[in-house]
Amino acid sequence: MGYEPSHMETLLTRFAFIFCGRSVYKTFSDHLPLNGSEQVLDFGCGMGTVAYYVAKRLSHGKLTCLDISARWLKACRRTLRNCENIQFFKWESRVLPHESYDVAYCHFALHDIPDSDLESIIPALARSLKPGGVLVFREPLNEAEKIGLIKRLMEHNGLLLKDSRVTDIPLMGNALESVYIRR
Numbered sequence: 757m758g759y760e761p762s763h764m765e766t767l768l769t770r771f772a773f774i775f776c777g778r779s780v781y782k783t784f785s786d787h788l789p790l791n792g793s794e795q796v797l798d799f800g801c802g803m804g805t806v807a808y809y810v811a812k813r814l815s816h817g818k819l820t821c822l823d824i825s826a827r828w829l830k831a832c833r834r835t836l837r838n839c840e841n842i843q844f845f846k847w848e849s850r851v852l853p854h855e856s857y858d859v860a861y862c863h864f865a866l867h868d869i870p871d872s873d874l875e876s877i878i879p880a881l882a883r884s885l886k887p888g889g890v891l892v893f894r895e896p897l898n899e900a901e902k903i904g905l906i907k908r909l910m911e912h913n914g915l916l917l918k919d920s921r922v923t924d925i926p927l928m929g930n931a932l933e934s935v936y937i938r939r
């Protein structure tokens with residue numbers, strides 16, 4: 757149960773989603789390189805704040821929502837109850853299928869993960885991308901050391917930086933948004 761959110765956390769996130777969904781989560785979704793037919797992975801989906809907007813962009817594709825928390829996954833199912841072609845995946849076995857996704861993204865998920873776990877998670881994410889596949893993350897800029905580690909692990913695992921920018925996000929402050937391509 758160590759990774760489960762409190763009821764207060766899920767409630768506050770639902771308020772953020774209701775009142776700031778378009779300015780916080782939709783803006784990230786809008787920048788993902790999607791034409792509608794991709795296989796997409798949301799790593800650390802939480803209650804489906806970003807997935808809700810991504811699902812609307814995938815007319816023929818499939819979205820996999822992954823989280824370590826059963827409570828967040830339950831909330832995510834509720835958020836996406838009217839969406840099709842969604843798969844929910846509890847991150848227990850710590851194994852991702854190889855070369856399966858065109859696009860994977862992590863939205864405010866990596867900065868909370870211990871360094872030793874990131875050392876296995878980022879290689880697994882890199883392997884899960886098809887060649888030429890894209891990995892996008894958005895993480896808070898004040899987590900400088902963690903961002904440094906994330907960047908090193910991306911590069912050591914065959915991911916090339918294609919684009920990077922800093923955005924000022926309502927409620928959350930400055931965040932780094934980076935796009936990597938699998939060689």
Ligand SMILES: C[S@@+](CC[C@H](N)C(=O)[O-])C[C@H]1O[C@@H](n2cnc3c(N)ncnc32)[C@H](O)[C@@H]1O
Pocket residue numbers: 759799800801802803804805806822823824825828847862863864865868869873
């Ligand atoms: C701050 S929340 C962000 C959720 C969502 N992406 C959003 O932006 O609303 C971080 C999420 O990462 C998940 N998470 C933390 N560690 C994880 C891990 N090792 N594997 C998968 N998910 C993890 C948490 O359960 C939580 O849902």
